[in-house]
Amino acid sequence: MNQIIIATKNKGKANEFKAFFSKYEIEAVSLLDLNKELPDVEETGSTFEENAALKAEQIATLLNTPVLADDSGLIIDALHGRPGLFSARYAGEPKNDQANIDKVLQELKDIPLEKRSARFICVLAIAIPGEDTVFRTGFCEGQITTVPKGRNGFGYDPIFIPENFDVTMAELTPKVKNEISHRKNAISQLEKWIHNL
Ligand SMILES: O=c1nc[nH]c2c1ncn2[C@H]1C[C@H](O)[C@@H](COP(=O)(O)OP(=O)(O)OP(=O)(O)O)O1
Numbered sequence: 438m439n440q441i442i443i444a445t446k447n448k449g450k451a452n453e454f455k456a457f458f459s460k461y462e463i464e465a466v467s468l469l470d471l472n473k474e475l476p477d478v479e480e481t482g483s484t485f486e487e488n489a490a491l492k493a494e495q496i497a498t499l500l501n502t503p504v505l506a507d508d509s510g511l512i513i514d515a516l517h518g519r520p521g522l523f524s525a526r527y528a529g530e531p532k533n534d535q536a537n538i539d540k541v542l543q544e545l546k547d548i549p550l551e552k553r554s555a556r557f558i559c560v561l562a563i564a565i566p567g568e569d570t571v572f573r574t575g576f577c578e579g580q581i582t583t584v585p586k587g588r589n590g591f592g593y594d595p596i597f598i599p600e601n602f603d604v605t606m607a608e609l610t611p612k613v614k615n616e617i618s619h620r621k622n623a624i625s626q627l628e629k630w631i632h633n634l
Pocket residue numbers: 444445446447450480507508509510511524525526557590591592593594618620
């Protein structure tokens with residue numbers, strides 16, 4: 438079976454990539470699966486593209502093989518786009534999903550439901566040694582709830598209601614999330630590239 442390395446240490450993301458790529462009979466191998474000590478890539482970029490490229494290119498160089506990376510986040514209109522690029526560590530170090538959710542809900546406490554519009558963004562970077570890095574972007578529109586609900590998914594899923602649904606992303610099955618998510622919308626643009634793997 439063909440393989441693709443995914444430069445992530447996030448288990449939730451890794452599982453979603455495994456599901457997407459299994460449809461193409463490709464095994465998505467995350468950094469959590471490799472029995473290799475790899476350095477943590479510092480996400481020092483000022484855009485999602487820069488951070489996705491840092492992750493993909495550094496790991497591709499170290500392993501000398503094609504690598505896909507995902508830099509993603511939650512953009513909330515009432516917070517002028519925050520947490521945005523800083524989604525993973527919004528409530529500080531070490532990164533903690535529950536603390537991030539609590540901080541967002543606290544900041545939105547006086548904002549009515551109709552003004553809680555938000556979107557997830559996913560920027561994928563594919564680094565192939567000796568070639569230019571390729572980028573694809575996907576979005577998922579929605580709204581931030583007042584009370585966290587659901588146990589599926591990861592990150593901000595318990596407080597994000599996707600457009601055209603009345604439950605949170607964490608209440609959806611992984612199958613349904615993977616049909617509508619920002620990550621799916623980015624990956625769908627890569628089909629041609631995936632077929633050449
Ligand atoms: O589908 C999602 N459902 C809920 N939350 C999500 C999602 N997608 C991104 N997010 C949020 C949470 C994560 O903390 C941050 C990404 O930060 P980001 O640096 O790209 O990922 P990360 O540090 O968790 O793993 P890694 O860099 O090893 O891939 O945005």
